[in-house]
Amino acid sequence: MDEPLPPRESARYVAENSRDVVVDRAGVRRAAAMLRAAAAEWRVEDWKALHELNPRAADEAALNWVFVVDALNFSFWSEQAERQCLVTYRGKAYSGYWSLCAAVNRALDAGIPITSASYYATVTLDQIRDIFRSDTDDSMPLIEERHRILNETGKILLEKFGGSFLNCVQKSEKSAQKLMHLVVECFPSYRDVTQFEGKRISFYKRAQILVADTWSVLEGKGDGCFKDISSITMFADYRLPQILVYLGALKYSDKLMKKLLKGEMLSYGDKQEVEIRGCSIWCVELIRDCLLELIGKESEKNKENINSIFLDYYLWDYARDHREDMKGIPFHRTRCIYY
Numbered sequence: 001m002d003e004p005l006p007p008r009e010s011a012r013y014v015a016e017n018s019r020d021v022v023v024d025r026a027g028v029r030r031a032a033a034m035l036r037a038a039a040a041e042w043r044v045e046d047w048k049a050l051h052e053l054n055p056r057a058a059d060e061a062a063l064n065w066v067f068v069v070d071a072l073n074f075s076f077w078s079e080q081a082e083r084q085c086l087v088t089y090r091g092k093a094y095s096g097y098w099s100l101c102a103a104v105n106r107a108l109d110a111g112i113p114i115t116s117a118s119y120y121a122t123v124t125l126d127q128i129r130d131i132f133r134s135d136t137d138d139s140m141p142l143i144e145e146r147h148r149i150l151n152e153t154g155k156i157l158l159e160k161f162g163g164s165f166l167n168c169v170q171k172s173e174k175s176a177q178k179l180m181h182l183v184v185e186c187f188p189s190y191r192d193v194t195q196f197e198g199k200r201i202s203f204y205k206r207a208q209i210l211v212a213d214t215w216s217v218l219e220g221k222g223d224g225c226f227k228d229i230s231s232i233t234m235f236a237d238y239r240l241p242q243i244l245v246y247l248g249a250l251k252y253s254d255k256l257m258k259k260l261l262k263g264e265m266l267s268y269g270d271k272q273e274v275e276i277r278g279c280s281i282w283c284v285e286l287i288r289d290c291l292l293e294l295i296g297k298e299s300e301k302n303k304e305n306i307n308s309i310f311l312d313y314y315l316w317d318y319a320r321d322h323r324e325d326m327k328g329i330p331f332h333r334t335r336c337i338y339y
């Protein structure tokens with residue numbers, strides 16, 4: 001079967017043919033202006049310190065931590081906001097994506113080798129239910145899928161890469177694109193591919209965030225010195241569209257906004273779901289271009305740090321920190337293993 005369009009081209013194609021979602025150029029410019037001061041400070045060395053649950057080292061164990069977390073980095077939203085999975089770690093309760101990281105770190109502290117492929121290739125569903133147990137009555141969504149993905153991914157990592165994600169990274173020969181394609185070729189759960197208006201398109205959200213987190217945990221050095229890291233796009237999840245609408249850079253049709261406000265679910269691959277994800281990626285590409293224009297005039301040096309990964313990380317954190325302000329803006333609800 002023919003290769004799908006790569007993520008950036010897929011996003012452009014969706015944005016050019018979208019009906020219920022549009023990129024607002026004036027909003028893009030306003031967002032770039034808002035981000036300009038922060039963008040001047042973006043450094044890959046800062047990623048780890050950004051969050052207390054991130055691994056601190058830049059070694060093989062840290063890479064295996066990133067790999068298993070990004071294999072499970074999907075679908076944390078709960079049907080009712082007040083009823084969600086919470087995981088307490090070192091006295092602090094974490095929700096959403098952070099509940100996953102907290103559960104992984106809690107298991108490691110308890111001597112459970114959850115980041116070792118030889119362990120999670122054969123871990124049982126009961127063991128996974130215990131490792132990802134919630135403090136509340138609401139367990140982490142899609143726990144059976146998470147178990148299946150761990151078994152599948154662990155077996156493949158053992159068979160093809162000696163059980164270590166470092167070997168997969170080294171096979172990519174310092175190319176972000178090669179690593180992304182190696183991951184989607186070898187690991188089925190990363191194949192975030194769908195159809196739109198007669199074309200096969202890809203967003204590869206978890207594969208791209210895996211490349212980004214690999215680059216970040218290695219601080220852009222050694223095996224993580226990807227010469228083409230700026231070719232990675234924003235990661236099309238369910239938080240970034242929400243913040244882009246909040247900032248006025250993305251607009252939904254009245255019909256779509258009504259549907260989302262009612263909490264209606266969209267299926268993976270639905271036309272409107274694809275338009276939300278594709279236009280979000282394209283919107284971030286345009287904000288990045290605007291930032292390059294704004295900052296590029298000041299200094300060549302900073303330009304290398306103006307990429308869609310930093311933009312995405314910043315916006316994602318901003319969305320988490322401004323949850324209350326964004327309450328009026330719905331996020332789209334799609335239950336799937338891809339984001």
Ligand SMILES: Nc1nc2c(c(CN[C@H]3C=C[C@H](O)[C@@H]3O)cn2[C@@H]2O[C@H](COP(=O)(O)O)[C@@H](O)[C@H]2O)c(=O)[nH]1
Nearest residue numbers: 073074075076077096097235237238239240313316339
């Ligand atoms: N676009 C984008 N989506 C991201 C991330 C992250 C976390 N990664 C970085 C963050 C800290 C570390 O530095 C990691 O590098 C998780 N997600 C997605 O969000 C959703 C979870 O949201 P909530 O339910 O609110 O926790 C879910 O689809 C999850 O897949 C990101 O960075 N960008």
